[in-house]
Amino acid sequence: MEIEINLASPEKRKAPDFYNLTFGNIFTPHMFLMRYEEGKGWHSPKIVPFSDIELHPAAIVLHYSQGVFEGMKAYYGVDGKIRLFRPWDHINRLNRSADRMCIPTLEPEKVFEAIKTLVLLDKDWIPRKRGSALYIRPVIFATEGTLGLKISHEYLFMIILSPVGAYYQEGFNPVRIYVTEEYVRACPGGTGDIKTGGNYGASLKAQEMANKKGYSQVLWLDPLYRKYVEEVGSMNIFFYFENELTTPALTGSILPGVTRDSVLKLAPKLGINATERRISIEEVIEGIEKGTLKECFGTGTAAVVSPVGEIYYKDKSYRINNGQTGELTKTLFDYITGIQYGEKEDSFGWAVILED
Numbered sequence: 001m002e003i004e005i006n007l008a009s010p011e012k013r014k015a016p017d018f019y020n021l022t023f024g025n026i027f028t029p030h031m032f033l034m035r036y037e038e039g040k041g042w043h044s045p046k047i048v049p050f051s052d053i054e055l056h057p058a059a060i061v062l063h064y065s066q067g068v069f070e071g072m073k074a075y076y077g078v079d080g081k082i083r084l085f086r087p088w089d090h091i092n093r094l095n096r097s098a099d100r101m102c103i104p105t106l107e108p109e110k111v112f113e114a115i116k117t118l119v120l121l122d123k124d125w126i127p128r129k130r131g132s133a134l135y136i137r138p139v140i141f142a143t144e145g146t147l148g149l150k151i152s153h154e155y156l157f158m159i160i161l162s163p164v165g166a167y168y169q170e171g172f173n174p175v176r177i178y179v180t181e182e183y184v185r186a187c188p189g190g191t192g193d194i195k196t197g198g199n200y201g202a203s204l205k206a207q208e209m210a211n212k213k214g215y216s217q218v219l220w221l222d223p224l225y226r227k228y229v230e231e232v233g234s235m236n237i238f239f240y241f242e243n244e245l246t247t248p249a250l251t252g253s254i255l256p257g258v259t260r261d262s263v264l265k266l267a268p269k270l271g272i273n274a275t276e277r278r279i280s281i282e283e284v285i286e287g288i289e290k291g292t293l294k295e296c297f298g299t300g301t302a303a304v305v306s307p308v309g310e311i312y313y314k315d316k317s318y319r320i321n322n323g324q325t326g327e328l329t330k331t332l333f334d335y336i337t338g339i340q341y342g343e344k345e346d347s348f349g350w351a352v353i354l355e356d
């Protein structure tokens with residue numbers, strides 16, 4: 001693939017000091033763009049200086065949400081090498097999401113090449129502090145300007161990069177989550193198992209409610225019975241009962257997380273029995289009350305593994321593991337980040353080193 005490169009000015013390319021990074025508010029000097037037109041296919045890949053983009057006011061994505069995205073990270077390893085974590089799984093999921101939204105898929109090798117070229121061009125913007133990383137956000141959306149509800153004939157594929165800080169500024173901070181019975185996130189046959197914007201827009205009302213009550217995230221229940229646990233805002237969820245680490249089975253309304261899959265594969269290596277099944281919220285509450293639920297954590301690219309210290313359900317709040325981070329949670333966090341930063345043996349071949 002021949003990528004046309006139009007460089008930003010040298011002043012714009014200089015990386016700032018990353019002393020106080022948050023999530024997703026600053027961007028690197030370049031972005032990748034590629035267009036699709038019916039009959040022409042995907043064409044004219046290019047890297048240009050980061051800037052606003054022009055959109056037709058009737059662009060289908062703005063009105064009917066025909067768009068998908070991904071989220072992955074590049075890390076500076078302890079050996080000075082740049083690594084991506086399971087990029088092919090993210091790229092394949094991007095294509096699965098695209099297919100569900102009737103967006104033409106991309107050749108995985110071309111997406112990888114686009115990411116690699118862009119990340120290496122802006123590699124000075126990968127923060128080096130442990131825990132920080134370069135967040136990679138590929139997005140594809142329908143650009144055809146028409147108010148007719150139909151499949152777009154034109155798309156833009158874009159990749160933008162954002163240096164992000166350690167999710168935990170001073171050590172692990174267990175999050176408090178709020179179980180909503182009023183709203184649901186997704187339903188079988190819907191789009192809960194792909195990354196498309198509408199899912200997230202629809203989740204904000206419950207998120208706002210949780211925040212007002214002093215909780216940081218929503219724990220979603222299944223849409224039919226409002227009984228079985230599904231996942232958290234942008235994380236999958238795990239429960240560590242006495243002899244079992246378990247996570248809700250993929251029912252079609254749960255996002256199949258790459259980090260979720262990594263935990264399921266790593267747990268047996270730690271001698272832990274990992275399962276996927278239906279988990280009712282009553283089982284969780286009972287486990288907390290009886291003391292059989294030892295730990296609870298969320299998984300996702302942003303936080304890797306995020307301890308859950310408290311669950312709010314039916315006007316009552318329940319503390320897990322005394323509100324503290326559990327041992328298994330910490331071990332899994334260290335294991336996965338160890339692979340991402342090139343410290344631990346990568347026996348699954350998950351880390352992909354980027355070289356010029």
Ligand SMILES: *Cc1c(COP(=O)(O)O)cnc(C)c1O
Nearest residue numbers: 234235236255257258259300301
């Ligand atoms: C992205 C996402 C996750 C986590 O997926 P990872 O591949 O582990 O980053 C979980 N749930 C939702 C709803 C998501 O959007």
